[in-house]
Amino acid sequence: xxxxxxxxxxxxxxxxxxxxxxxxxxxxxxxxxxxxxxxxxxxxxxxxxxxxxxxxxxxxxxxxxxxxxxxxxxxxxxxxxxxxxxxxxxxxxxxxxxxxxxxxxxxxxxxxxxxxxxxxxxxxxxxxxxxxxxxxxxxxxxxxxxxxxxxxxxxxxxxxxxxxxxxxxxxxxxxxxxxxxxxxxxxxxxxxxxxxxxxxxxxxxxxxxxxxxxxxxxxxxxxxxxxxxxxxxxxxxxxxxxxxxxxxxxxxxxxxxxxxxxxxxxxxxxxxxxxxxxxxxxxxxxxxxxxxxxxxxxxxxxxxxxxxxxxxxxxxxxxxxxxxxxxxxxxxxxxxxxxxxxxxxxxxxxxxxxxxxxxxxxxxxxxxxxxxxxxxxxxxxxxxxxxxxxxxxxxxxxxxxxxxxxxxxxxxxxxxxxxxxxxxxxxxxxxxxxxxxxxxxxxxxxxxxxxxxxxxxxxxxxxxxxxxxxxxxxxxxxxxxxxxxxxxxxxxxxxxxxxxxxxxxxxxxxx
Amino acid sequence: xxxxxxxxxxxxxxxxxxxxxxxxxxxxxxxxxxxxxxxxxxxxxxxxxxxxxxxxxxxxxxxxxxxxxxxxxxxxxxxxxxxxxxxxxxxxxxxxxxxxxxxxxxxxxxxxxxxxxxxxxxxxxxxxxxxxxxxxxxxxxxxxxxxxxxxxxxxxxxxxxxxxxxxxxxxxxxxxxxxxxxxxxxxxxxxxxxxxxxxxxxxxxxxxxxxxxxxxxxxxxxxxxxxxxxxxxxxxxxxxxxxxxxxxxxxxxxxxxxxxxxxxxxxxxxxxxxxxxxxxxxxxxxxxxxxxxxxxxxxxxxxxxxxxxxxxxxxxxxxxxxxxxxxxxxxxxxxxxxxxxxxxxxxxxxxxx
Numbered sequence: 064x065x066x067x068x069x070x071x072x073x074x075x076x077x078x079x080x081x082x083x084x085x086x087x088x089x090x091x092x093x094x095x096x097x098x099x100x101x102x103x104x105x106x107x108x109x110x111x112x113x114x115x116x117x118x119x120x121x122x123x124x125x126x127x128x129x130x131x132x133x134x135x136x137x138x139x140x141x142x143x144x145x146x147x148x149x150x151x152x153x154x155x156x157x158x159x160x161x162x163x164x165x166x167x168x169x170x171x172x173x174x175x176x177x178x179x180x181x182x183x184x185x186x187x188x189x190x191x192x193x194x195x196x197x198x199x200x201x202x203x204x205x206x207x208x209x210x211x212x213x214x215x216x217x218x219x220x221x222x223x224x225x226x227x228x229x230x231x232x233x234x235x236x237x238x239x240x241x242x243x244x245x246x247x248x249x250x251x252x253x254x255x256x257x258x259x260x261x262x263x264x265x266x267x268x269x270x271x272x273x274x275x276x277x278x279x280x281x282x283x284x285x286x287x288x289x290x291x292x293x294x295x296x297x298x299x300x301x302x303x304x305x306x307x308x309x310x311x312x313x314x315x316x317x318x319x320x321x322x323x324x325x326x327x328x329x330x331x332x333x334x335x336x337x338x339x340x341x342x343x344x345x346x347x348x349x350x351x352x353x354x355x356x357x358x359x360x361x362x363x364x365x366x367x368x369x370x371x372x373x374x375x376x377x378x379x380x381x382x383x384x385x386x387x388x389x390x391x392x393x394x395x396x397x398x399x400x401x402x403x404x405x406x407x408x409x410x411x412x413x414x415x416x417x418x419x420x421x422x423x424x425x426x427x428x429x430x431x432x433x434x435x436x437x438x439x440x441x442x443x444x445x446x447x448x449x450x451x452x453x454x455x456x457x458x459x460x461x462x463x464x465x466x467x468x469x470x471x472x473x474x475x476x477x478x479x480x481x482x483x484x485x486x487x488x489x490x491x492x493x494x495x496x497x498x499x500x501x502x503x504x505x506x507x508x509x510x511x512x513x514x515x516x517x518x519x520x521x522x523x524x525x526x527x528x529x530x531x532x533x534x535x536x537x538x539x540x541x542x543x544x545x546x547x548x549x550x551x552x553x554x555x556x557x558x559x560x561x562x563x564x565x566x567x568x569x570x571x572x573x574x
Numbered sequence: 575x576x577x578x579x580x581x582x583x584x585x586x587x588x589x590x591x592x593x594x595x596x597x598x599x600x601x602x603x604x605x606x607x608x609x610x611x612x613x614x615x616x617x618x619x620x621x622x623x624x625x626x627x628x629x630x631x632x633x634x635x636x637x638x639x640x641x642x643x644x645x646x647x648x649x650x651x652x653x654x655x656x657x658x659x660x661x662x663x664x665x666x667x668x669x670x671x672x673x674x675x676x677x678x679x680x681x682x683x684x685x686x687x688x689x690x691x692x693x694x695x696x697x698x699x700x701x702x703x704x705x706x707x708x709x710x711x712x713x714x715x716x717x718x719x720x721x722x723x724x725x726x727x728x729x730x731x732x733x734x735x736x737x738x739x740x741x742x743x744x745x746x747x748x749x750x751x752x753x754x755x756x757x758x759x760x761x762x763x764x765x766x767x768x769x770x771x772x773x774x775x776x777x778x779x780x781x782x783x784x785x786x787x788x789x790x791x792x793x794x795x796x797x798x799x800x801x802x803x804x805x806x807x808x809x810x811x812x813x814x815x816x817x818x819x820x821x822x823x824x825x826x827x828x829x830x831x832x833x834x835x836x837x838x839x840x841x842x843x844x845x846x847x848x849x850x851x852x853x854x855x856x857x858x859x860x861x862x863x864x865x866x867x868x869x870x871x872x873x874x875x876x877x878x879x880x881x882x883x884x885x886x887x888x889x890x891x892x893x894x895x896x897x898x899x900x901x902x903x904x905x906x907x908x909x910x911x912x913x914x915x916x917x918x919x920x921x922x923x924x925x926x927x
Binding site: 110112113186189265268270274277278280281282283364420424425440443444517521524525526527529533534536537538540541542543544 | 616617622623624627642643644645646647648649650653654657660661662665667752754755788789790791793794797798801803816817819820822880926927
């Protein structure tokens, strides 16, 4: 590919990185510092309720993480044993499609499965609901990471250990120590995602830091948001740094795509989990509903909004990807850029939304600076601010995909390319080209998640860009079951392109 | 080696896809951006989206003018949009505010963020619902009610006064929305206004000490009854009607707001409100929309939805759907709006921190 193309991508990526990551972080810092006074200092004091909320959030995320790991075991085995042929592309494709499903859809589905009979007065029951829905949504993440570990190091360790001892002892003594890094990485990634997740607790009437911080953002309580989010942000950053340490300590080099190798084996148990965790709630959604009529009504009523939102979110996905590519391409400061991106993506959405608003809302001091005021006014009043907000929120997915593609070919390719005289940028470009399904999948995944976003979307929403996730929540609150089901199923359909791309990626990897 | 990689990757298609990727960020969103220019009037709307959409559709059909609306969330009801208007002071994005309550609108008027407009369509609205300086107009009343599960609660045993609701018997079985938002914020403001700071504080402390469940929004409070978490909740009439329309066994009573000296009367009636934003970009279109929103036609549309709002017009022949009482005539909305900051302060002190 012509080098000017990579230069262009890099420039666009740099601009995107500055606009969606650097600007909101700076603006948020400046705004927090400017509003800091004696009363803020009083506000920041941690009350029993705030500490309780923080502990509850961390406890729920930890429980969700454990449940996710347990549920992911069959999927991990299936991924680890994936055949070296093109027949098994369906399972990872559907798993990645499931990840892109708005968690709200699963929430509504499960609530219909449980019905009124499985209700209760105890708050603990609603915590259990959250944990189960989270696990049924995120288990593919853990399955893919642990499966990759098994494929690379677990099996050989097991085979070596079984020569000297029994199967159980071989697994405990031989496999677990080498697989620990992968399990730890998976756990910490899931944990970090759950700490900032909004829609599942909200729909189950459970207050956590993510729900409370959006409420505080609506109330304009900046000190409150900082007070609430700070401990969780620290935990997120700590978890990510630990995950990185685990990963570096256990990964000999290679992407998740490399997991797609191994011996032929049945993966019916993974399909069982898939059916239990996803198919049951989705099918129940449409059960006893006049679906064609409801879908038609949804398209007629919200067709324009759905189309506009899809275009906006696709744009946000593209921006998230190029920003992520830029961060990965940095030779200096890459770690800082990536951690910043991950932190912003995994923190409560209200933080990202407030940061974007702080960065792009025209202020009084700009009066007279026509160019700045005009440009910011254009961004703030239209679709651009929504694209920026959602790209900032989901840039971490673009970054992870760019990173996975770069790591995919190992050091030999690096050395060979250097011998051939290729520069760093060209080397990266080659890798991204080779792994285009990964990149496309990342873009689509970021776009689909943006499509169902509530926390950021509701803060940066403009008149021309209604957010589908928010509409879904409002339909839920207004008891409009038919419309809710129809919109949810439209979201399910929106995951199909991602699943197709994931299937293409898998076929490419195993062939 | 590198050349080999390039060949395998498909040189032309990859170049094309990267260029397309770059162009996507700018070009694909253009149609949406262009729509912004065509929007003739922008509304910040905290009336529930399902109901407001019907009203805006009727207006668009009648006039051909497109209404672009930003709705709020159930959790941040009205407060989020009001704070947005404050943040956009001097450079407003919205032309019209169509709010599901009135108290925050009054506060915006007092802060100089609303423009004066005496709509001819509001000429038959009682003066109680129209600002003396014509900065806002109230329409389509909802009422604060105590919703309960028909299966688990004997309505005859329910409290007759709001003050009794914070007692152990009821608060321990009850849910309520966060009083920093929506009509619950106004309700606590009304308590401060009618019962004094001490009365409102005692009420909130009662809720806290007796373990009332605080949730995100009135609809979530009703949902808590449906889920069996609580037996009753403080909410608005429209949330009960919406749940009933979906077949849930929910009903409601109308406790009185009586003051210690016996004044205060019936439950709190809260009108929706319509106002023109100061410095609106499309003032003429905004005035036409305000004329429509304050009309009897819109009150009728709102009454015909599951929201079942009551008309503020004495001339309007809308029959109450259930046992809703006629809106109380002696409520001073300005006093309640003025008392709201105290209510918010008490809420933060007692329920939030």
